[in-house]
Amino acid sequence: MSMKNRSLVSINDYTREEMIHILDLAEGFEKEPHQNLLNGRVIASLFFEPSTRTRLSFESAIQKIGGNVVGFSSAATSSVQKGESLKDTILTVSNYSDLIVMRHPVDGSARYASEVAPVPIINAGDGANQHPTQCLLDLYSIRKTQGTLDNLEVTFVGDLKYGRTVHSLVIALCKFNTKFHLVSPIELKLPSAVKRHIKEANLQYEQYTDFMEVIPKSDIIYMTRIQKERFPDPLDYEKVKNAYILENSMLAGAKDNCRILHPLPRVNEISTDVDTNSKAYYFQQAQNGVYVRQALIAAILGVK
Amino acid sequence: MTNKRKELIVSAISNGTVIDHIPADKLFQVVKILDLDKTEKPLYFGTNLESKKYGRKGIIKISDKYFEMEDINKIALVAPTATLIEIKDYEVVRKDNVSIPEHVEKIVKCFNPNCVTNKENVPTKFNVIHVDGEMKLACHYCEKNTSQANMVFF
Numbered sequence: 001m002s003m004k005n006r007s008l009v010s011i012n013d014y015t016r017e018e019m020i021h022i023l024d025l026a027e028g029f030e031k032e033p034h035q036n037l038l039n040g041r042v043i044a045s046l047f048f049e050p051s052t053r054t055r056l057s058f059e060s061a062i063q064k065i066g067g068n069v070v071g072f073s074s075a076a077t078s079s080v081q082k083g084e085s086l087k088d089t090i091l092t093v094s095n096y097s098d099l100i101v102m103r104h105p106v107d108g109s110a111r112y113a114s115e116v117a118p119v120p121i122i123n124a125g126d127g128a129n130q131h132p133t134q135c136l137l138d139l140y141s142i143r144k145t146q147g148t149l150d151n152l153e154v155t156f157v158g159d160l161k162y163g164r165t166v167h168s169l170v171i172a173l174c175k176f177n178t179k180f181h182l183v184s185p186i187e188l189k190l191p192s193a194v195k196r197h198i199k200e201a202n203l204q205y206e207q208y209t210d211f212m213e214v215i216p217k218s219d220i221i222y223m224t225r226i227q228k229e230r231f232p233d234p235l236d237y238e239k240v241k242n243a244y245i246l247e248n249s250m251l252a253g254a255k256d257n258c259r260i261l262h263p264l265p266r267v268n269e270i271s272t273d274v275d276t277n278s279k280a281y282y283f284q285q286a287q288n289g290v291y292v293r294q295a296l297i298a299a300i301l302g303v304k
Numbered sequence: 305m306t307n308k309r310k311e312l313i314v315s316a317i318s319n320g321t322v323i324d325h326i327p328a329d330k331l332f333q334v335v336k337i338l339d340l341d342k343t344e345k346p347l348y349f350g351t352n353l354e355s356k357k358y359g360r361k362g363i364i365k366i367s368d369k370y371f372e373m374e375d376i377n378k379i380a381l382v383a384p385t386a387t388l389i390e391i392k393d394y395e396v397v398r399k400d401n402v403s404i405p406e407h408v409e410k411i412v413k414c415f416n417p418n419c420v421t422n423k424e425n426v427p428t429k430f431n432v433i434h435v436d437g438e439m440k441l442a443c444h445y446c447e448k449n450t451s452q453a454n455m456v457f458f
Binding site (some may be wrong): 012085086109127130192196 | 416418419420421423424425426435436443444445446447448449
């Protein structure tokens with residue numbers, strides 16, 4: 001299986017085996033995070049929109065395996081501000097780097113960049129479309145806490161309509177015989193285009209507006225934030241805003257192996273009293289992102 | 305209605321192309337997709353004509369013009385039932401159904417305003433998919449699906 005010089009734009013680009021391969025490599029980096037594999041190779045980190053968390057995770061991953069970083073952290077400090085096209089920026093930066101990590105506010109920009117760039121691209125989020133490294137770190141966290149990715153009951157809660165991390169993870173889990181529980185207000189149900197993947201994989205899903213009844217069934221509870229601006233009528237938001245908040249007392253009936261994930265940042269959808277519950281896994285989840293990104297960069301640059 | 309009377313409704317052509325069995329409400333869209341609104345050749349069209357198969361249909365006849373199948377298949381996106389008939393010396397020399405292509409490039413806009421094809425100078429590219437019996441265009445770039453109702457042609 002060679003991922004050398006292949007871009008990762010969308011989680012749909014990877015087979016089940018390729019995802020597992022990255023997770024296996026990431027395990028090695030968790031055991032031994034500092035490895036001088038890149039020997040000073042240069043990786044461009046192009047953040048056309050700010051995302052401090054993702055950028056630091058990538059830059060930490062690069063430096064821990066001996067790479068150097070060039071780049072920018074917002075479009076305001078790049079030549080985009082002068083009106084340069086995305087193509088020109090990507091072609092220019094390709095001259096200076098062996099790999100480009102890019103975050104961009106426009107949907108599909110990473111796919112386009114991967115078509116024009118002579119070096120591979122890792123998509124660190126393209127608008128509302130894809131964020132495949134978040135998806136891989138979610139898979140890593142699920143496998144690590146459950147010992148397997150297969151045959152789990154995974155509950156998604158909150159904004160299932162606009163949350164791109166939810167869409168990518170649902171699509172990826174369709175390769176692992178998952179049973180899906182989808183908990184959201186009616187206005188924020190999972191889009192039919194994503195449900196199509198579940199149907200095509202002949203898997204089961206159930207949709208709920210009530211949160212409590214699915215907690216005892218869940219191996220994983222994946223929480224997301226419901227944003228006020230998603231509701232055309234503010235009154236509709238007021239009606240549902242407290243219905244999808246996880247509190248510690250609600251976990252009394254949860255399975256022992258149940259773990260709570262969240263892509264972060266959290267606002268109030270997980271009450272802080274959950275943080276000390278051994279089922280809370282969202283902070284370790286973020287740490288796993290570094291191992292997964294180390295694995296991905298090493299695989300794409302052909303040093304692992 | 306007999307075939308003979310039907311012929312009288314839209315004139316016969318000696319040489320050229322007939323596009324038949326167009327859904328009645330899609331006639332003008334087909335004219336636009338094929339750029340026939342700019343043609344200088346004699347063009348006849350009719351719509352809301354009686355059709356045994358479809359109830360109502362539209363028909364286009366254009367003199368002295370023949371199409372590449374690749375071009376004619378563009379209309380399959382809005383008129384999948386259309387048939388193409390080529391006429392030479394009043395004789396039918398070719399009859400073909402249009403077929404929906406697997407890939408569609410450059411002719412339809414992506415409906416997602418935040419798609420890179422609507423933001424940068426990038427030609428559109430879609431895979432044709434079928435969801436619950438409805439044909440949709442899955443954008444190669446932003447991965448959103450443009451439904452038939454949202455299709456805008458360049």
